[in-house]
Amino acid sequence: MAVTLINPNGLPEIPIYRQVSVATGSRLVHVAGQVSWDENGAPVGEGDLAAQVEQCYLNVGKALAGAGATFADVVKLTMHVVDWRPEQMPLVLDGISRAAAKLGITPAAPASLFGIVALDVPEHLVELEAVAVLD
Numbered sequence: 001m002a003v004t005l006i007n008p009n010g011l012p013e014i015p016i017y018r019q020v021s022v023a024t025g026s027r028l029v030h031v032a033g034q035v036s037w038d039e040n041g042a043p044v045g046e047g048d049l050a051a052q053v054e055q056c057y058l059n060v061g062k063a064l065a066g067a068g069a070t071f072a073d074v075v076k077l078t079m080h081v082v083d084w085r086p087e088q089m090p091l092v093l094d095g096i097s098r099a100a101a102k103l104g105i106t107p108a109a110p111a112s113l114f115g116i117v118a119l120d121v122p123e124h125l126v127e128l129e130a131v132a133v134l135d
Contacts, residue, residue, distance in 0.1 A: 002133045003075055005108050016096065017111045021075040023133035029067045033080065033127035034059035035119065043123045049081070049088060053095025054102075056128035061103050064132060073132040074109040080127045084115025092126075 002025030005018035012019075036044045036052035037059070045051025056079075064070055081088070092113070100107055109130075119127055 002135045003073055003109075005110075016093065016107065017077075018108050019110060021110050023075045025073075025133035025135045027134040029064065029069050029073070029130075029132040029134060031060055031063040031067075031130040031132070033078075033129040034063060035121070035124040035127050043121075046123050047125075049091040049125050050095040050098070052124070052126045053079075053092050053128075054099040056126055057096060057099030057107070058102065060128055060130050061099075061105075064130065067132070067134075069132040069134055071103065071105045071107055071109070073134055074107075074130050075133050076131045077107070077109050077111040078129045079111065079113045080116045080119070081113060082116055082119055082125050084113070 002023055004022045006020050006022065007013045007018050008020055034056050036055035038044055044055040061071065064073065081092070096107060
């Protein structure tokens with residue numbers, strides 16, 4: 001395994017991710033920000049943050065698979081949410097949970113969430129990008 005996820009002593013344990021990833025592989029996979037569209041480019045979950053987060057995770061899973069990777073190879077996730085408010089976190093967690101159940105995974109790579117003004121298309125509420133490492 002090229003990725004080890006840890007929570008070092010002295011840092012809080014966060015239920016949905018680990019604080020640090022240690023990568024020993026030699027191939028980097030950078031997944032462009034994925035938004036909530038289907039394979040035909042049609043929007044999924046218009047106006048529904050949880051549904052869009054779920055679709056973003058599913059799309060990242062497909063992108064990783066295309067490079068021969070899985071979520072177990074991910075060393076960093078970055079989420080951008082339009083007009084972010086902290087009270088939206090339950091919706092984000094719900095979307096992650098639904099995607100994790102469909103993918104049969106437990107996302108745990110270090111992650112960051114940034115509130116932003118807008119994305120490329122007004123219907124998109126969230127974008128998710130990933131970095132993975134393979135042996």
